[in-house]
Amino acid sequence: MKSMTLLKAMSELEPQDIDAAMKAGAGGRAAGQDFDGEESAGHGRVIIQTAQAKPLAGRNLRIGGWVAVAACLTMTVGAVMLFNRDAGDLVLTQSAAEQIAVETGTETGITTAAAETQTTAKQNADQANPAVTVVTTVVEAQADQTDVSADPAQSETEGDQTTAAQETETVETTTTAAAVTYPAEAPVLIAMADDAGTMAAEYANGQPEWTLTEGADAVNAYLNSPSPVVTLGEGQKSAAVSAAIMQNPVMCRIRWQKESHKWNSYGIRSAELDADGVLHLNIAMYADGGSYEEAEWIYETALLFEAGTMPQITDVRLDLTYFEDTDGIEQWFAYQAALAEDVNVHINN
Amino acid sequence: MEDEEIIALYFARDEKAIAETDRKYGTRCRRLGIRILGNPQDAEECCNDVWLKAWNTIPPQKPAFFSAYLVKLMRNAALNLYEKLHAEKRGGTQTAVLLDELEDCLAAPDDIEAQISESETAELLRQYLKNVSEEARNIFILRYVYMMPVKDIAEKYEIGVSKVKVSLHRTRKGLRDFLGGEQL
Numbered sequence: 001m002k003s004m005t006l007l008k009a010m011s012e013l014e015p016q017d018i019d020a021a022m023k024a025g026a027g028g029r030a031a032g033q034d035f036d037g038e039e040s041a042g043h044g045r046v047i048i049q050t051a052q053a054k055p056l057a058g059r060n061l062r063i064g065g066w067v068a069v070a071a072c073l074t075m076t077v078g079a080v081m082l083f084n085r086d087a088g089d090l091v092l093t094q095s096a097a098e099q100i101a102v103e104t105g106t107e108t109g110i111t112t113a114a115a116e117t118q119t120t121a122k123q124n125a126d127q128a129n130p131a132v133t134v135v136t137t138v139v140e141a142q143a144d145q146t147d148v149s150a151d152p153a154q155s156e157t158e159g160d161q162t163t164a165a166q167e168t169e170t171v172e173t174t175t176t177a178a179a180v181t182y183p184a185e186a187p188v189l190i191a192m193a194d195d196a197g198t199m200a201a202e203y204a205n206g207q208p209e210w211t212l213t214e215g216a217d218a219v220n221a222y223l224n225s226p227s228p229v230v231t232l233g234e235g236q237k238s239a240a241v242s243a244a245i246m247q248n249p250v251m252c253r254i255r256w257q258k259e260s261h262k263w264n265s266y267g268i269r270s271a272e273l274d275a276d277g278v279l280h281l282n283i284a285m286y287a288d289g290g291s292y293e294e295a296e297w298i299y300e301t302a303l304l305f306e307a308g309t310m311p312q313i314t315d316v317r318l319d320l321t322y323f324e325d326t327d328g329i330e331q332w333f334a335y336q337a338a339l340a341e342d343v344n345v346h347i348n349n
Numbered sequence: 350m351e352d353e354e355i356i357a358l359y360f361a362r363d364e365k366a367i368a369e370t371d372r373k374y375g376t377r378c379r380r381l382g383i384r385i386l387g388n389p390q391d392a393e394e395c396c397n398d399v400w401l402k403a404w405n406t407i408p409p410q411k412p413a414f415f416s417a418y419l420v421k422l423m424r425n426a427a428l429n430l431y432e433k434l435h436a437e438k439r440g441g442t443q444t445a446v447l448l449d450e451l452e453d454c455l456a457a458p459d460d461i462e463a464q465i466s467e468s469e470t471a472e473l474l475r476q477y478l479k480n481v482s483e484e485a486r487n488i489f490i491l492r493y494v495y496m497m498p499v500k501d502i503a504e505k506y507e508i509g510v511s512k513v514k515v516s517l518h519r520t521r522k523g524l525r526d527f528l529g530g531e532q533l
Binding site: 003004005006007008009010011012013014015016017018019020021022024 | 412413414416417418420421424425428432444447448449451452468470471474475478483486487488490491493494495506
């Protein structure tokens with residue numbers, strides 16, 4: 001018997017067992033959704049509001065996941081990315097990433113982490129748009145509830161410094177925290193659909209309900225981007241993701257580096273477009289769905305835009321204030337450390 | 350639309366049956382196809398084959414578990430295409446990983462085990478899985494029927510990745526012992 005025979009024979013298992021396996025689980029499915037992408041009415045989609053941006057300050061931070069079980073706290077302080085997008089085309093500007101330093105200190109019972117990031121950016125010579133925006137976020141956390149104070153108005157462009165400090169009491173779980181600011185510039189490619197997979201299939205099948213609003217230049221810019229690229233779509237709709245992001249089962253995929261086959265997926269709490277054309281993405285959790293060897297599929301997804309409704313995006317800011325880690329924050333940082341040559345992440349345990 | 354209503358459309362030979370099937374289960378089938386084959390084009394081809402197969406088999410068949418029926422058709426179509434496309438070389442898909450994992454279950458030499466047909470193997474599998482815990486069975490099915498990544502299974506059951514791996518390892522080991530015992 002070959003292993004393929006065994007694998008094929010799995011198809012002949014009891015149908016009720018196959019059905020039950022998909023329906024079983026610890027819950028977490030959002031209403032109207034199946035774990036593996038079954039279509040049903042009522043599931044959400046990317047909501048882009050043209051209203052004013054909501055301030056980040058004063059929100060209570062809901063701590064979830066496994067950390068909450070031990071009444072611990074895992075905090076990740078907000079980070080900001082700015083993507084500079086030419087209004088008429090997706091033209092890259094030079095990224096001026098200088099240094100990202102993450103220092104994490106851990107002591108018994110109390111974890112203190114501080115990160116200081118200095119970001120220098122240069123403006124696009126052809127535009128008056130600022131190249132880098134930095135948001136300063138200070139978080140103080142205790143017990144299972146945290147007030148987050150953030151001032152998104154503190155945006156600077158040249159020689160700006162961001163300092164974030166956090167003190168977290170832990171019971172038994174090692175808790176780390178850091179603030180990371182990514183100076184980045186990239187074209188922004190956004191896909192909006194009920195389901196990214198279906199959308200890609202439609203596109204591949206020559207029957208897209210979605211059309212490309214950008215031309216070949218945009219495609220080339222996307223492929224050659226030296227900086228992070230963001231796509232939005234409903235994605236995998238896994239139970240954990242749906243549970244974490246609650247009302248907006250939306251995913252954001254980011255390829256942090258050119259030529260990387262790794263697309264990181266993140267559950268998004270909200271996506272808002274403010275009056276200045278700044279897209280605020282509030283990322284809730286890391287949702288690694290595997291190695292994503294099917295990069296081509298995601299690539300196609302990323303190139304699709306809703307016909308006639310592509311908003312004018314000038315900047316994108318990623319807010320990680322509510323970032324809910326599922327694999328341990330250290331893994332997250334370890335991944336960051338493996339990133340591009342122009343990004344330095346120092347981890348001190 | 351409920352499964353029963355969709356099946357009724359098949360019985361009425363209403364072509365809306367295919368559209369409704371695609372709308373409800375298209376994503377699941379395509380995703381399964383992508384896991385097996387690694388690209389959406391091949392998955393889409395298999396998906397179309399599945400809709401045709403469903404159209405041609407319902408009626409007379411009236412599957413009690415429509416989704417499982419479609420999953421079965423999709424797996425068979427995708428695995429056959431995978432074999433055809435990867436006759437000489439395994440690609441970097443979930444299928445290749447799963448095939449490697451299942452090597453653990455093969456206790457006896459190929460020339461002996463090859464004598465067992467796919468249907469006999471399926472019967473042995475059914476017997477074996479009746480004797481494992483419900484959770485272990487579900488994890489095993491999600492992994493090897495739905496081809497789900499371990500991490501997704503862990504998320505679905507809200508358990509650790511390591512627990513899923515341990516469960517799979519034990520189930521595979523038990524299957525190996527069971528198959529060996531049945532065959533020797």
